[in-house]
Amino acid sequence: MGKIDLLQGTLDLLILRVLSREExxxxxxxxxxxxxxxxxxxxxxxxxxxxxxxxxAKGWIASEWAQSENNRRxxxxxxxRAGRKQLEAEQTAWLQLTEAVAAILRSA
Amino acid sequence: xxxxxxxxFRRRSLDAEMREEMAAHLEHRIQENxxxxxxxxxxxxxxxxxxxxxxxxxxxxxxxxLGTSVELFLRDIGxxxxxxRHSPVLFAxxxxxxxMGIASCTLMFTVVDTTLLHPIEVDYLDRIVLVHETRPPSxxxxxxxxxxxxxxxxxxxxxxxxxxxxxTTFNLTTDGEPQIVRAxxxxxxxxxxxxxxxxxxxxxxxEDYQPGRSNVVILSPGYWQRAFAxxxxxxxKTLRLNDQPYTVIGVLSPKFARLGSDxxxxxxxxxxxxxxxxxxxxxxxxxxxxVLKPGVSLAQAQAELDAIAERLSREHPRTxxxxxxxxxxxxxxxxxxxxxLVLTLLGAVGxxxxxxxxxxxxxxxxxxxxxxxxxxxxxxxxANRGRMIRQLLLESVLVATLAGGLGIALAQAxxxxxxxxGISAGTDFARLAAAEINGPVLxxxxxxxxxxxxxxxxxxxxxxxxxxxxxxxxxxxxxxTETPRRGRIRQTLVALQVTLAVVLLSGAGLxxxxxxxxxxxxxxxxxxxxxxxxxxxxxxxxxxxxSRLNFANALLDRLESLPQVEAASLANLTPLQSNGRYxxxxxxxxxxxxxxxxxxxxxxxxxxxxxxFKIRLISGSIPPPRTAANAPISIVVNETLAWRYFAEGNAxxxxxxxxxxxxxxxxxxxxxxxxxxxxxxDELPAPQIYAPWTLVPPGTFYVFARTTTPSATMSLLRxxxxxxxxxxxxxxxxxxxxxxxxxxxxxxxSLRLLGSFALFALLIAAVGIYGVVAYSVSQRTTEIGVRVAxxxxxxxxxWHFVRRGLVGVLIGLVFGGAGAWSVGSMLxxxxxxxxxxxxxxxxxxxxxxxxTALIACFVPARRAATVDPMLALRSE
Numbered sequence: 008m009g010k011i012d013l014l015q016g017t018l019d020l021l022i023l024r025v026l027s028r029e030e031x032x033x034x035x036x037x038x039x040x041x042x043x044x045x046x047x048x049x050x051x052x053x054x055x056x057x058x059x060x061x062x063x064a065k066g067w068i069a070s071e072w073a074q075s076e077n078n079r080r081x082x083x084x085x086x087x088r089a090g091r092k093q094l095e096a097e098q099t100a101w102l103q104l105t106e107a108v109a110a111i112l113r114s115a
Numbered sequence: 116x117x118x119x120x121x122x123x124f125r126r127r128s129l130d131a132e133m134r135e136e137m138a139a140h141l142e143h144r145i146q147e148n149x150x151x152x153x154x155x156x157x158x159x160x161x162x163x164x165x166x167x168x169x170x171x172x173x174x175x176x177x178x179x180x181l182g183t184s185v186e187l188f189l190r191d192i193g194x195x196x197x198x199x200r201h202s203p204v205l206f207a208x209x210x211x212x213x214x215m216g217i218a219s220c221t222l223m224f225t226v227v228d229t230t231l232l233h234p235i236e237v238d239y240l241d242r243i244v245l246v247h248e249t250r251p252p253s254x255x256x257x258x259x260x261x262x263x264x265x266x267x268x269x270x271x272x273x274x275x276x277x278x279x280x281x282x283t284t285f286n287l288t289t290d291g292e293p294q295i296v297r298a299x300x301x302x303x304x305x306x307x308x309x310x311x312x313x314x315x316x317x318x319x320x321x322e323d324y325q326p327g328r329s330n331v332v333i334l335s336p337g338y339w340q341r342a343f344a345x346x347x348x349x350x351x352k353t354l355r356l357n358d359q360p361y362t363v364i365g366v367l368s369p370k371f372a373r374l375g376s377d378x379x380x381x382x383x384x385x386x387x388x389x390x391x392x393x394x395x396x397x398x399x400x401x402x403x404x405x406v407l408k409p410g411v412s413l414a415q416a417q418a419e420l421d422a423i424a425e426r427l428s429r430e431h432p433r434t435x436x437x438x439x440x441x442x443x444x445x446x447x448x449x450x451x452x453x454x455x456l457v458l459t460l461l462g463a464v465g466x467x468x469x470x471x472x473x474x475x476x477x478x479x480x481x482x483x484x485x486x487x488x489x490x491x492x493x494x495x496x497x498a499n500r501g502r503m504i505r506q507l508l509l510e511s512v513l514v515a516t517l518a519g520g521l522g523i524a525l526a527q528a529x530x531x532x533x534x535x536x537g538i539s540a541g542t543d544f545a546r547l548a549a550a551e552i553n554g555p556v557l558x559x560x561x562x563x564x565x566x567x568x569x570x571x572x573x574x575x576x577x578x579x580x581x582x583x584x585x586x587x588x589x590x591x592x593x594x595x596t597e598t599p600r601r602g603r604i605r606q607t608l609v610a611l612q613v614t615l616a617v618v619l620l621s622g623a624g625l626x627x628x629x630x631x632x633x634x635x636x637x638x639x640x641x642x643x644x645x646x647x648x649x650x651x652x653x654x655x656x657x658x659x660x661x662s663r664l665n666f667a668n669a670l671l672d673r674l675e676s677l678p679q680v681e682a683a684s685l686a687n688l689t690p691l692q693s694n695g696r697y698x699x700x701x702x703x704x705x706x707x708x709x710x711x712x713x714x715x716x717x718x719x720x721x722x723x724x725x726x727x728f729k730i731r732l733i734s735g736s737i738p739p740p741r742t743a744a745n746a747p748i749s750i751v752v753n754e755t756l757a758w759r760y761f762a763e764g765n766a767x768x769x770x771x772x773x774x775x776x777x778x779x780x781x782x783x784x785x786x787x788x789x790x791x792x793x794x795x796x797d798e799l800p801a802p803q804i805y806a807p808w809t810l811v812p813p814g815t816f817y818v819f820a821r822t823t824t825p826s827a828t829m830s831l832l833r834x835x836x837x838x839x840x841x842x843x844x845x846x847x848x849x850x851x852x853x854x855x856x857x858x859x860x861x862x863x864x865s866l867r868l869l870g871s872f873a874l875f876a877l878l879i880a881a882v883g884i885y886g887v888v889a890y891s892v893s894q895r896t897t898e899i900g901v902r903v904a905x906x907x908x909x910x911x912x913x914w915h916f917v918r919r920g921l922v923g924v925l926i927g928l929v930f931g932g933a934g935a936w937s938v939g940s941m942l943x944x945x946x947x948x949x950x951x952x953x954x955x956x957x958x959x960x961x962x963x964x965x966x967t968a969l970i971a972c973f974v975p976a977r978r979a980a981t982v983d984p985m986l987a988l989r990s991e
Contacts, residue, residue, distance in 0.1 A: 034140040052140060056133075072132075075139070077146075082136050 018050065018058050019067075020101060023086065023094040026068060032081040033059060059084060067093050188509075195510040205482060209475050210518045212879055213564040216471030217522030217557070219872060222529045223464045224556040239406055242275075243445035244413065246403040246420070250438045254698070260399045261390045263427065263435070264302075267403070270423055273416035277405040278302045281384060284651055284815065285356035286844040293844030295651050296338070296356070300384035316350040316365025319383055323364075329383040330361045338379035339366045397434035404445065417442045462938070463872045466615040468560065472567040473612045474879050479511075479571035480604065504573065511572025515565035522561065526552055606923035613927025614934055616880040617964050620873045621935035639791040639800070640690045640728035642851035644821055646828040647689065650836065650845040651815040663812040664744060666839065671722045671740070673835045674820055679828070683820045684722030684740075687813055689851070690730075690791045691858060693801055701760060702770040702781055713760050715752070716801045717773070719816070721808035725751075725788060727819045735767040735786030742807045749807065751786040756802030782806065825850055881967045916976035917969070924968040932961060 025031065025039050036059075037050045062068045067090035075081035086094070141162055148158035199206045247256045248263065259267070264279045271277065279302045287294045303324045313333065323331050332354065334343070343349045352363045361382065389395060407416055420440040427435045490503060530552055657663050667685055674683035693716045706712055722740050725732065738749045750771075757766035764787070772781040790800040818836070822828040829848035836843055902912055 032139075033136060034143045052137070056137070077143075079139050079142070080135065081139050082132065 016097075017101075018054060019062060020094070020097045021048070021050075022055075022058060022062065023067065023090055023097065026084060026086045027091065027094055030083045030085040032075060032083050036084070062090070066090075191506045191509045192513070194506060195513045198510055199513070202482070205478060206514060208882065209478055209514060209568070210521060212471050212474055212882075213515070213518035213568060214521035214525055215875065215879075216468050217519065217560040217564055218525035218529055219875065220464045220468050220560045221522070221526045221552060221557045222533065223460055223872075225530065225551075225553045226533065227460060228553050228556075239275075239409075240446055241444070242407040242409070244405050244407060244416070245443045245445055246277075246405055247441040247443070248399055248438055249441040256441060258399045259401045259403045260396050260434075261386045261401060262393055262396045263399075264401050264403055265386070265391060266427065267420075267423065271405075271416075271419060273407060273411045273419050274405040275408045277403065279384065279401040279403045281401050282378065286358075286651065286653070288355045288358070288844070289353070293842065295649065295844050295846040296379040298332075298356075299378040299381045301381055302384045313365035314368040315347055316363070318365060319381075323383050324385060326385060329385055330359060331364045332356075332361045332380045332382045333364060334366045334380050335378050336367060342379075393431060393434075396431055413442055413444065463619055466619045467872050467876050468563060470612050470615045470619075470876050470880055472564065473608045473615075474882065475564075475567055476571040477608045477612075479568075480608075483571075507573050508569065511569040512565075514572060515568035518564060518568065519561045522564070523557065526557065606926070609923035610927035610930065612880040613924050613964060613968070614931040616873075616876045617928060617931025617961060618934040618938055619876045620963065621938065621959075621961075638690075638855075639789050640730050642690075642728070642855050644823070644825045645727060645819055645851040646822065646825050646832060646848055647817050647819050647851055647854070648829070648832050648846055648848035649815065649817050650843060653843065654814065656840075656842075657814060660812050661744070663814060664809060667721050667808055667812060667816075668741060669839055670818065670836065673839065674818075674832075675722070677822075677831070677835075679822045679824060679831075681821045681823070682723040682727040683818075684720060684724040684727045685808065685816050685818055686721070686724055687717070687719040687816055689817055689819075689854065690728055691851075691854060693793075697804075698774050699771050699804070700774070702772075704760070714802065715756055715804045717804050717806065719808055719810060719813055720805050722819075724805065724819070727821045730791065731789040733787045733789055735784070737786050737788075738807055742809050744809050746809065748780075748782040748810050749785040750782045751788055751805040752784050753788055753800065753803040753805075754790050755800045756804065757787045759802055782810075819851075877963070877967065880964075881971050913973070913976045917972045921968060921972055924965070924972070928961060928964060928968075931964070935961075 021040055022036055025036050031039065033052075033055060037052070037055055040048055040050050059068070059070075063070055063084070067087060068084045069087050070082050070084050072080055073083050144162035145158045148161050149155065153161060246259060246267070248254075248259050249256055259279065261279075268277055281300045283298050283300060284295050285298050287296045301319070303319070303321065314336070316333070319331070319333065322328055334349065339345055339349065349363050350365060354361045354363060367381065390398075405416075407413070417440075420442060424435075424439040428438060493503060652663055652666060657666060671683055671685065674680050697717045698712050698714050701713060704713075724730075725737055733754060735751075737751060742749075752766055754764065757764040760766070761769060766784045766787055769784050770781040771784070788805070791803070792800055818832055820828055820832060822831075829850070832848050833845065836845055903909055
């Protein structure tokens with residue numbers, strides 16, 4: 008399957024969702040997305056980090072340094088309260104969007 | 116909020132953090148790859164590829180961080196500074212050009228403003244009007260008589276203030292030798308009308324106008340400086356004027372120096388009963404000034420005055436029949452002779468500013484093309500377009516700021532120089548002594564140059580806007596290229612610069628020629644080595660015409676007997692002056708009642724006047740130096756009079772008389788002499804009559820002596836006069852050349868300014884052309900190298916480029932020539948002298964420019980052609 012391009016807003020949604028499960032560092036998030044989507048969605052670093060910084064600036068996620076699994080310093084991101092709210096809102100919006108599109112596609 | 120602040124101050128560490136984060140990610144990828152079975156090297160390579168170029172998105176990543184705007188701003192400023200440092204010569208040129216443009220234009224405007232537009236600093240300058248009596252068509256303009264003035268004062272409603280003044284001379288006998296001082300008599304309202312103005316002491320007050328209390332004087336600033344060395348304890352001193360004690364009560368501020376140029380002191384004017392009487396209504400000797408009430412137009416005031424004139428005409432037919440009033444705006448009147456000069460200077464200012472900006476524009480555009488490659492690469496690396504434009508903007512703003520700052524500093528320095536000039540120059544420039552830089556003009560020039568700097572500084576951005584990444588990078592091998600459109604813009608700018616510079620140069624050339632003519636005797640008389648002084652025979656002692664005539668003859672005898680005196684003479688006026696229009700009637704001509712009557716200036720002369728000033732005789736003869744009191748009056752006229760009033764200029768043998776002469780008497784014209792030009796060449800010469808002393812020996816007159824040693828002559832004149840009459844008061848002797856220089860001071864100043872402007876314009880235009888040509892040559896260095904390597908003759912290649920570079924210049928020269936021609940005719944209409952039609956300065960400017968342009972094109976082209984072809988090929 009060819010590479011599907013992710014819209015910027017959608018990436019935010021995915022990151023928020025991933026982080027809602029657990030705190031994670033940058034490449035962990037990328038891995039997780041790739042993994043769950045069965046390699047359909049591959050997030051490049053060029054998109055990931057700008058998105059992370061942007062969301063941090065907006066206050067949806069927060070970061071702190073800690074030791075990672077292979078004993079290196081890594082920056083871990085976690086969801087904030089505002090982030091949780093944003094996640095809910097975006098999730099709702101996304102579902103609405105996809106249902107609408109699906110409805111149109113089903114019809115003649 | 117805290118995070119925001121933290122972000123700004125910990126930028127470096129945040130950057131480091133980011134790098135660390137990225138590095139960790141990369142390593143993780145490498146591990147993954149190894150786990151998947153790649154070798155270590157393959158793993159690294161694959162990971163790197165997948166990772167993408169770190170630097171590229173680091174910038175974008177940074178963009179999304181908090182605190183970006185301030186942080187970016189600071190970084191961009193640093194970047195901008197570094198850019199400037201990379202091309203120091205270019206930016207130094209740009210900044211210097213703009214700064215000099217700003218400074219010179221601001222200074223010029225300040226000079227114009229203080230000397231012309233606002234010679235007196237009052238708000239209501241526009242409302243000040245001069246009132247004259249007039250009886251068209253025979254008397255175009257006359258002063259007002261006291262009785263009429265009093266009527267005006269009483270009856271007019273259009274004026275806020277109306278006042279009158281009169282000039283006279285006093286014999287000053289306080290200490291040392293008797294001296295003549297020129298005084299202005301003012302009615303009560305005058306100074307009040309202009310606001311308060313004493314810089315030391317006080318103004319006139321109502322009490323000073325009471326009879327018996329009016330012996331007070333206010334000194335003019337020039338006289339204060341000359342006679343009292345500007346000492347502040349002059350207030351309260353007593354001066355003996357015409358044997359009466361007068362108290363000095365104050366000194367007028369220099370801001371009002373223009374009110375009366377040669378007046379030494381001011382004193383109250385009080386009319387005697389006799390003066391106010393109706394039978395003296397025909398004696399018109401007052402200058403009347405008034406200030407219109409706000410909202411009242413000149414036309415409205417004129418209508419009111421017309422009504423009053425009509426009433427006076429009816430009630431006093433003998434003196435006022437058909438007389439009216441003439442109202443004129445003071446400012447316009449004061450500056451009529453300076454007007455053409457000033458307008459020319461303003462035009463010059465515009466030219467210089469435009470040239471400077473065109474030059475800067477060209478330089479920036481050349482640079483923009485060079486930087487195209489840089490911007491292309493940055494765009495390819497993912498840099499934000501808006502960010503790049505912001506950076507450029509900042510750079511341009513920085514340049515504009517530096518240029519502005521330097522410009523202000525230069526203007527301040529120039530202002531100091533001008534102030535010194537103002538102190539030493541004549542009253543026309545007295546206000547310069549206290550002038551400040553004109554704020555609005557400075558702002559305007561700053562804004563203008565900033566606009567240019569910014570607009571063209573952004574050139575890379577709008578050039579880069581049609582980037583095709585691929586194409587641009589391909590051409591990158593040869594450096595950036597020049598599209599035809601950009602080449603044309605550049606050529607246009609060059610043409611513009613050349614046009615303006617040529618116009619400027621030829622204007623300067625015209626005025627220079629004028630000035631040279633004026634100072635080298637084309638005036639019609641030769642002032643060199645002539646000393647002069649003015650004296651006023653004491654009325655008490657010389658109360659008969661005969662006594663005055665005897666004194667004059669005796670003085671001439673003494674002077675002529677001195678060995679070093681080549682020629683001596685006396686006259687009513689110096690050749691530099693004119694004394695108004697005397698109506699004359701010519702025997703055999705009888706103009707109809709509604710036609711303008713002939714008139715002439717009138718000068719009484721004794722001794723060898725024409726020889727003293729080397730005024731040429733054209734036809735006929737000159738009367739002998741001494742004429743007997745009862746001999747028939749023979750006069751000499753100038754060419755203008757002869758040609759204007761007589762067919763074919765045959766005036767010799769004709770007779771004419773003046774209104775004031777006894778009926779039946781007339782004077783015979785026995786000679787015609789050449790014209791004396793008006794000193795500033797702003798007017799055509801007036802018809803002139805030179806009449807013998809015996810006609811009416813004047814009590815106040817000038818003594819002239821041409822000698823071999825003019826400076827010694829001045830004291831000689833005094834001692835000879837003293838020898839004749841020790842109590843005789845006289846004015847300070849002066850050299851005619853000094854008087855002339857003082858009168859021509861405005862011309863001189865504007866010439867210097869114009870000259871330096873023109874040179875400056877030439878310089879920067881030349882630099883501009885050089886830069887443009889050098890740049891286009893450098894672009895094609897490779898091509899040149901190839902051509903030469905293939906065997907082309909270096910000089911042919913050189914000429915090829917010279918020709919190309921000259922295209923813009925030639926277009927500019929054509930337009931410039933046309934422009935200069937129209938400027939010349941414009942000047943001619945304003946300055947009606949022959950020199951304005953002279954094509955020589957235009958041609959000279961043309962040639963100078965062509966030569967400069969040739970050199971500017973030739974040098975870089977030659978350098979390129981003679982370079983080692985291998986170097987050229989490699990120099991991409």
